[in-house]
Amino acid sequence: MSTSQIAFLKGHGTENDFVIVPDPDNALDLPVPVVARLCDRRAGIGGDGLLHVVRSAAHPDARDMADEAEWFMDYRNADGSVAEMCGNGVRVFARYLQRAGFVADGDLAVATRGGIKRAHIDKDGDITVSMGRAVLPGSGVTVTVDGRSWDARNVNMGNPHAVAFVEDLDHAGDLFSVPPFSPQSVYPDGVNIEFVADRGPRHVAMRVHERGSGETRSCGTGACAVAVAAARRDGVDPAQTGAPATYTVDLPGGTLVITEHPDGGIDMTGPAVIVAEGVIDPSWVETMIG
Numbered sequence: 001m002s003t004s005q006i007a008f009l010k011g012h013g014t015e016n017d018f019v020i021v022p023d024p025d026n027a028l029d030l031p032v033p034v035v036a037r038l039c040d041r042r043a044g045i046g047g048d049g050l051l052h053v054v055r056s057a058a059h060p061d062a063r064d065m066a067d068e069a070e071w072f073m074d075y076r077n078a079d080g081s082v083a084e085m086c087g088n089g090v091r092v093f094a095r096y097l098q099r100a101g102f103v104a105d106g107d108l109a110v111a112t113r114g115g116i117k118r119a120h121i122d123k124d125g126d127i128t129v130s131m132g133r134a135v136l137p138g139s140g141v142t143v144t145v146d147g148r149s150w151d152a153r154n155v156n157m158g159n160p161h162a163v164a165f166v167e168d169l170d171h172a173g174d175l176f177s178v179p180p181f182s183p184q185s186v187y188p189d190g191v192n193i194e195f196v197a198d199r200g201p202r203h204v205a206m207r208v209h210e211r212g213s214g215e216t217r218s219c220g221t222g223a224c225a226v227a228v229a230a231a232r233r234d235g236v237d238p239a240q241t242g243a244p245a246t247y248t249v250d251l252p253g254g255t256l257v258i259t260e261h262p263d264g265g266i267d268m269t270g271p272a273v274i275v276a277e278g279v280i281d282p283s284w285v286e287t288m289i290g
């Protein structure tokens with residue numbers, strides 16, 4: 001990482017919070033320990049993840065998307081690991097670009113490791129992201145927390161999820177102290193785990209334990225996985241009925257509205273807020289990289 005002044009912002013989407021590091025030319029090296037320290041809530045700035053904002057043409061993982069999407073969301077989890085996609089992250093990323101004057105209100109394409117995602121930005125309102133289709137591999141999985149196990153649905157939203165329906169969200173126990181377990185063979189690269197309880201017709205509540213971040217107050221890809229799993233459990237499949245299905249998903253940090261369309265495409269709508277901006281102390285970075 002260059003040790004000249006490095007700007008950052010802090011933002012969140014339904015309280016899934018991110019350190020945002022604008023770096024259009026991809027000039028910064030962000031090794032795992034530096035990302036982990038920036039996301040550290042006591043020794044760093046603090047966040048569930050980091051959004052490295054880079055022009056697609058300047059990043060090897062996004063160059064082939066540059067014609068369609070000028071900006072690449074280089075997403076990292078709080079432990080510094082790379083993830084394919086972050087739904088709340090795309091909304092906050094779009095809000096940053098709008099606020100910085102890089103894009104106007106309206107429609108925007110964002111390159112991610114999970115492909116190009118299209119966002120629609122209302123000036124001061126919510127942001128809708130077209131998240132693509134869910135893949136539901138047939139295999140059932142088991143989620144175990146603190147000695148208790150639940151059958152779960154395997155759902156891939158570009159990143160892996162295991163969705164378990166529970167009677168009471170408190171049954172998930174203290175996810176902070178006892179990370180949920182799922183079979184390694186099904187998820188060799190780890191998994192995000194959602195616990196879901198019914199709240200009403202097409203209305204659910206969830207808690208999530210995120211790969212690379214622990215329990216967070218919201219997860220956009222997780223909410224999409226939950227909505228699709230709940231729909232199939234309810235016997236609802238827009239591909240069969242030809243009608244879109246909308247589920248309201250309550251999370252500890254807010255509410256997301258998820259619509260699955262007959263072509264399988266999933267839209268996620270929710271807020272995105274920038275709360276602060278500042279400069280990272282270059283001498284602090286030097287102590288990390290020696």
Ligand SMILES: N[C@@H](CCC[C@H](N)C(=O)O)C(=O)O
Pocket residue numbers: 016049077082083084085086087088089159160192210211212213216218219220221222
């Ligand atoms: N919070 C995100 C998901 C972030 C990535 C995830 N932890 C993973 O490793 O797959 C969201 O809003 O989707």
